[in-house]
Amino acid sequence: MDFLTGRVAVVTGAGSGIGAALSIELARHGCRIVLADISPAYLDAQLERVRAEGAEVMAERTDVTDLQSVESLATAIEQRFGAVHVVCNNAGVLATGPLLATPADAWRRVIDVNFWGVVNGIRTFVPRLMRQGDGGYVLNSASLAGLQGVSELGVYSASKFAVVGLSEALYQEMKPYGIGVGVLCPMVVRTKIADHAGKTSGEDASDVLDHAPRLRRGSIKTPEFVAAQAVRAILANRFYIFTHDEEREILRERAERFERACDWLNESKAALPINETEVANL
Ligand SMILES: NC(=O)c1ccc[n+]([C@@H]2O[C@H](COP(=O)([O-])OP(=O)(O)OC[C@H]3O[C@@H](n4cnc5c(N)ncnc54)[C@H](O)[C@@H]3O)[C@@H](O)[C@H]2O)c1
Secondary structure (H helix, E strand, O other): OOOOOOOEEEEEOOOOHHHHHHHHHHHHOOOEEEEEEOOHHHHHHHHHHHHHOOOOEEEEEOOOOOHHHHHHHHHHHHHHHOOOOEEEEOOOOOOOOOHHHOOHHHHHHHHHHHHHHHHHHHHHHHHHHHHHOOOOEEEEEOOHHHOOOOOOOHHHHHHHHHHHHHHHHHHHHHHHHOOEEEEEOOOOEOOOHHHHHHHHHOOOOOOHHHHOHHHHHOOOEOHHHHHHHHHHHHHHOOOEEOOOOOHHHHHHHHHHHHHHHHHHHHHHHHHOOOOHHHHHHO
16 A cells, blocks of 8 residues: 555556556556546557556546646546546657747647646646645656757757746645645657657657757666656655656756856956946946
8 A cells, every 4th residue: 555546647648658658557556547648549548458457447538738628537537536636747749850940830739738738737637636635746747858958859848848847836836735746857768759749740750869869878768667767756755757867967967057157157257347236226
């Protein structure tokens, strides 16, 4: 028995990849599972897989970009299970390529799913968690690309930085209510996200690694590994959830760049003194 036993967990983007693996891992920890995905075919297949784990499970076709669709999901969960305790805002799409070559509709699609999808999940489920007064946990799927801009993944990075930022705020705001918040930040995971990216950008499906040279430094994890790590983090009530050893070095280098920028602030002020009082009075 742990925090997850008998709890109701909803996973968006549960039909494929990390979401599918999360739903299985949560089922193995004794959760009742709600699968939400835009693809009915993926949902049907995943429903059978979770059932085979012996878990109570329901599936609901949901478009996370549409607040009403997410509200309908919540109503269906209330009718079936009466409550929800773990909310995994996981659905996401990829767009690759240089920023300037990205068509506006691809920008909108990525922001709609990756950012508004998470916002809609929060606006729908967090008030319910607060009303229940029984704790809970919100897991938002971001990426290491939400902590480090990656060339040719700029649109995706922008959407994931937004997810990290709002998750940091939500973490602080939910603390008094005993509701945990976590942000999942993997590097490359072996899923169908690159195949699905073709549909997003209107271009051919492309290999993420071709588009993001920095990520080549990292290993490629399975969705099962990432899901197991995410569930360990839920149980330990952790916030930042990393999955690849290589992330430490990339984040350390980033922190060092911030440090150097602060050093330069001091050096430049010393070289070219500005009367700060005068500036403040302008
Ligand atoms: N695969 C990676 O390398 C990687 C790395 C870091 C972060 N992530 C993030 O992990 C999450 C899961 O990605 P994945 O790799 O498992 O991708 P995936 O493409 O295998 O699965 C995504 C699922 O989301 C569903 N989906 C897409 N749009 C939706 C919508 N509007 N409403 C509801 N469902 C929708 C798809 O049908 C699919 O089943 C995403 O947020 C992704 O950005 C993935």
